[in-house]
Amino acid sequence: MNLFYKIITFKPSFGLRIVSGLVGIVLCLATCGIVGLTDMVAAQLKTNDDAFEGRLIEAGARVYFEQCARCHGLQGKGNDGAAPAISSVAFLGAKTPPTPSQRLKDIGWSGSIESYIEAVTASGIPIKSSQVWEQNHPPFAQRFGGPLRDDQIKNVTKFVANWKQKPYTDGVIEAPKPGAGSGPQPTPIPLGPKENAGLEVFKGAGGCTACHAIRGIATGAVGPTMNKIAATAEKRVTQADYKAAGGKATDVASYLRESIVSPNTYIVPDCPQGACASGVMTQNLQQTLKPEELENLIAYLMTLR
Amino acid sequence: MAIIGQKLVNQIRETGLKATVAQRTDDAFTRFTAGLTWDDVRGILRGDPPAKPNPRVKPHTEGFWFHIRPTFYHEAVTTLYPTFRLGYLSALFFLIETITGMFLMIFYTPSPERAFANMIDILTNVPFGSFMRDLHRLGAEVMVVVVTLHMWRTFITASYKKPRQFTWFTGVVLLIVTMFLSFSGYLLPWDQLAFWAVTIGTSMADAAPLVGREVNLLLRGAPDIGAGGLLRFYLFHVLLFPAIGLVFLGVHYYKVVRWGLSLPPEMEAIGEDTARKVDQTKRVMFMPDILTNEIMYAAVATAILAVASATFYNAPLETHSNPQVTPLHTVAPWYFYWLQGLIKIPHILPLGESLSFINKPVDEVFALVGLTPKMLWGIIVPPIIIVLLFAIPYIDPNPSRRYKDRKVALSLAVIFELLILYLSLGGIATGVPGTGFGYVGGNPVVEVAQEFIPDEGESEVKAIPFDQLIVGKYPLANDPAIDDHKAPKFREIVRAIYADMEHRKHVADPLGKKMPEEAEGDVTVRLLQEDLKEFVITIRYIDENQAPQTFSKNAYIHKNSDYH
Numbered sequence: 036m037n038l039f040y041k042i043i044t045f046k047p048s049f050g051l052r053i054v055s056g057l058v059g060i061v062l063c064l065a066t067c068g069i070v071g072l073t074d075m076v077a078a079q080l081k082t083n084d085d086a087f088e089g090r091l092i093e094a095g096a097r098v099y100f101e102q103c104a105r106c107h108g109l110q111g112k113g114n115d116g117a118a119p120a121i122s123s124v125a126f127l128g129a130k131t132p133p134t135p136s137q138r139l140k141d142i143g144w145s146g147s148i149e150s151y152i153e154a155v156t157a158s159g160i161p162i163k164s165s166q167v168w169e170q171n172h173p174p175f176a177q178r179f180g181g182p183l184r185d186d187q188i189k190n191v192t193k194f195v196a197n198w199k200q201k202p203y204t205d206g207v208i209e210a211p212k213p214g215a216g217s218g219p220q221p222t223p224i225p226l227g228p229k230e231n232a233g234l235e236v237f238k239g240a241g242g243c244t245a246c247h248a249i250r251g252i253a254t255g256a257v258g259p260t261m262n263k264i265a266a267t268a269e270k271r272v273t274q275a276d277y278k279a280a281g282g283k284a285t286d287v288a289s290y291l292r293e294s295i296v297s298p299n300t301y302i303v304p305d306c307p308q309g310a311c312a313s314g315v316m317t318q319n320l321q322q323t324l325k326p327e328e329l330e331n332l333i334a335y336l337m338t339l340r
Numbered sequence: 341m342a343i344i345g346q347k348l349v350n351q352i353r354e355t356g357l358k359a360t361v362a363q364r365t366d367d368a369f370t371r372f373t374a375g376l377t378w379d380d381v382r383g384i385l386r387g388d389p390p391a392k393p394n395p396r397v398k399p400h401t402e403g404f405w406f407h408i409r410p411t412f413y414h415e416a417v418t419t420l421y422p423t424f425r426l427g428y429l430s431a432l433f434f435l436i437e438t439i440t441g442m443f444l445m446i447f448y449t450p451s452p453e454r455a456f457a458n459m460i461d462i463l464t465n466v467p468f469g470s471f472m473r474d475l476h477r478l479g480a481e482v483m484v485v486v487v488t489l490h491m492w493r494t495f496i497t498a499s500y501k502k503p504r505q506f507t508w509f510t511g512v513v514l515l516i517v518t519m520f521l522s523f524s525g526y527l528l529p530w531d532q533l534a535f536w537a538v539t540i541g542t543s544m545a546d547a548a549p550l551v552g553r554e555v556n557l558l559l560r561g562a563p564d565i566g567a568g569g570l571l572r573f574y575l576f577h578v579l580l581f582p583a584i585g586l587v588f589l590g591v592h593y594y595k596v597v598r599w600g601l602s603l604p605p606e607m608e609a610i611g612e613d614t615a616r617k618v619d620q621t622k623r624v625m626f627m628p629d630i631l632t633n634e635i636m637y638a639a640v641a642t643a644i645l646a647v648a649s650a651t652f653y654n655a656p657l658e659t660h661s662n663p664q665v666t667p668l669h670t671v672a673p674w675y676f677y678w679l680q681g682l683i684k685i686p687h688i689l690p691l692g693e694s695l696s697f698i699n700k701p702v703d704e705v706f707a708l709v710g711l712t713p714k715m716l717w718g719i720i721v722p723p724i725i726i727v728l729l730f731a732i733p734y735i736d737p738n739p740s741r742r743y744k745d746r747k748v749a750l751s752l753a754v755i756f757e758l759l760i761l762y763l764s765l766g767g768i769a770t771g772v773p774g775t776g777f778g779y780v781g782g783n784p785v786v787e788v789a790q791e792f793i794p795d796e797g798e799s800e801v802k803a804i805p806f807d808q809l810i811v812g813k814y815p816l817a818n819d820p821a822i823d824d825h826k827a828p829k830f831r832e833i834v835r836a837i838y839a840d841m842e843h844r845k846h847v848a849d850p851l852g853k854k855m856p857e858e859a860e861g862d863v864t865v866r867l868l869q870e871d872l873k874e875f876v877i878t879i880r881y882i883d884e885n886q887a888p889q890t891f892s893k894n895a896y897i898h899k900n901s902d903y904h
């Protein structure tokens with residue numbers, strides 16, 4: 036009670052006022068001085084700049100995996116028929132040793148690689164530069180009718196350009212030189228009646244198109260593309276990690292059957308938006324599909340090489 | 341020219357150059373201080389007794405700034421109690437906010453295309469930019485606290501009673517202005533925090549019958565907050581509210597001088613006001629006593645604010661606002677938690693689900709009279725509270741200012757404050773029965789991931805040093821296969837995620853939800869680019885329908901992003 040009384044009747048003496056007032060003023064000035072010094076001399080601003088640059092690249096990564104990876108691939112190496120590599124030396128150039136972008140030279144773009152990425156991403160490419168691509172490059176900026184705000188375009192540009200630190204050379208699908216690849220496309224192999232019925236299941240009763248992409252047929256981007264599933268399956272059945280996960284298939288047909296009726300047996304590592312997760316693919320296809328539908332579906336998928 | 345020059349030359353001839361400069365400087369100084377010479381000011385700062393006649397009253401009659409301050413105080417109000425200097429500090433913060441705000445204004449454009457980039461520029465390209473921003477943001481929050489405390493102290497000392505009713509009235513306007521200033525400023529960084537807090541705040545207006553849509557349209561400039569809304573909030577923030585604040589601050593200050601500071605209640609007869617009839621022996625002159633006192637408070641308060649801003653306090657800046665993505669657990673600014681709490685009250689009595697025959701859900705009860713909770717709590721109750729606040733001095737029938745005569749008023753105030761506290765805490769899972777009613781957590785599996793990788797805000801995962809994130813897959817366990825020497829922080833976080841998951845298996849959240857017993861998961865770290873990694877938390881579990889489920893959430897972490 037006494038202490039309480041002392042506190043509420045506290046009145047600083049004249050000396051205390053002057054001293055603590057002075058201390059306060061000096062402290063304010065000193066803080067300003069220190070802030071000024073760290074900002075300018077100790078390059079705190081530069082540190083902040085790097086930090087925000089990093090955070091914007093992080094934000095760009097999210098945009099990339101949501102919007103671009105389904106065509107350009109998880110590593111930006113491109114996808115057959117879907118999109119060219121945008122993480123390759125030929126496209127980006129390289130930091131060490133300093134290498135200019137071959138692609139910009141080929142197409143005669145006078146700006147920087149960043150400005151090219153930003154322009155293509157924002158407005159899309161109105162005319163297909165080559166017949167090897169199934170679709171035009173879609174516009175992404177809201178002002179061109181796409182889904183992204185300008186800051187997102189800038190961020191994804193930063194993310195793509197960041198591959199320049201260590202661009203890829205192997206396994207990349209380069210864009211054809213201007214003028215090349217514009218000839219007629221090879222005609223697809225005609226499907227037999229069984230395979231055709233399987234395609235209908237894929238598009239219809241199976242509901243596969245919601246998640247899987249096939250060139251010219253479906254654009255689902257939840258599960259892996261089916262473009263070359265037969266070839267993939269052939270390789271997969273020999274892989275150690277497949278066997279370790281309990282996979283029992285030994286040939287393409289049995290792998291496809293297993294993937295469809297028991298999708299959780301083996302989880303494919305890469306999906307268009309990142310790692311594949313178990314339990315995402317429809318679980319009860321064995322019950323919902325008739326046996327002959329399943330056979331036809333597998334027959335169809337086996338044509339995809 | 342000739343005349344002025346001649347006078348000066350004459351003076352120099354007569355008294356010499358040095359004396360002339362001294363005299364002229366002192367003259368200019370005296371004009372500036374409205375009547376005090378340099379020696380007078382030094383005397384004040386040294387605590388010398390005044391000369392006779394006292395020159396120190398002159399600025400109070402001649403100068404603008406001192407005429408809005410009293411010439412003397414009663415000695416009883418110069419101690420910490422009864423004012424605690426809270427009104428003065430409110431004014432100080434108003435000033436600090438104005439100065440730092442003008443600094444920020446230079447670098448800011450109120451447009452959705454520019455605003456967020458401007459904020460980053462302020463932090464990365466403007467010397468003192470992040471310091472000023474921290475000062476402005478911290479100052480704003482402290483100001484809300486100080487102004488509210490000031491209101492509480494004037495209520496408790498009953499200073500609102502006759503003749504100071506109107507002082508209180510203008511004070512309530514200032515309180516509202518302070519809140520609205522804070523709230524309108526909240527939107528300007530144009531990040532997710534800003535955008536969604538203000539979207540939620542303004543959506544309150546939607547619930548108003550008839551005019552709700554129009555009011556919302558008026559505030560936002562469009563059905564949703566966009567370019568129009570940002571410009572409007574900016575103009576509110578830098579023009580409208582400061583202008584209203586300034587006008588009422590003037591009146592408030594004038595009233596304080598006009599009636600004097602109220603004496604401690606015990607010192608006066610009931611119903612009497614003797615603040616202005618101060619005996620000569622009890623007078624404490626503004627100069628030097630109060631002035632030095634105030635300079636000290638200003639210097640110390642500013643210093644504390646500056647040191648806090650330069651060291652531990654960092655004004656948040658989250659990711660760019662995105663109208664398409666509502667971050668999980670968006671909340672209003674803390675001073676509006678109580679309002680958010682109100683809207684979420686589930687039952688009419690704070691008893692949880694018990695006594696259900698009388699303790700009905702509020703929606704049901706309100707529906708009987710055609711109201712939704714949002715309408716009642718958001719549209720009807722706050723204006724009533726405000727009107728009551730305005731009316732307090734005019735409806736309080738008790739003439740006495742003494743504490744022992746005001747048991748009812750003081751108890752009501754305490755109850756009101758406890759209620760506000762209770763409602764504010766409503767959204768927090770404290771575990772105390774009856775609280776946590778506003779808890780909005782969803783699936784515990786999602787909550788674990790949200791705990792470590794929140795949609796917005798500080799993330800423990802993002803704070804792990806980049807080098808410690810060793811690429812690989814690590815099952816969640818108490819003893820994950822992570823080297824404690826190489827990656828202590830990483831290891832600690834993986835263990836914490838595991839511990840949180842286990843905790844939620846045993847302890848239900850306020851909604852009674854538990855983590856499924858057999859849930860297990862892992863953490864995967866991947867290298868995406870040379871200086872960019874991905875951190876994924878994956879949890880596998882069996883849901884209520886016995887179906888296996890997988891949930892995963894990721895964070896991208898750049899080497900330089902520096903989240904700690």
Ligand code: HEM
Nearest residue numbers: 423427428430431491494499500508511512514515601602
């Ligand atoms: C920006 C906000 C405000 C500022 C700058 C401000 C400023 C001041 C100042 C400097 C005083 C002199 C006494 C003291 O320092 O305590 C004062 C007194 C007073 N204020 Fe405020 N005030 C503000 C808000 C409020 C609010 C929200 C209320 C109440 C609803 C209020 C009610 C009063 C009353 C009744 C007095 C007279 C106290 C007395 O005579 O003892 N003020 N105000």
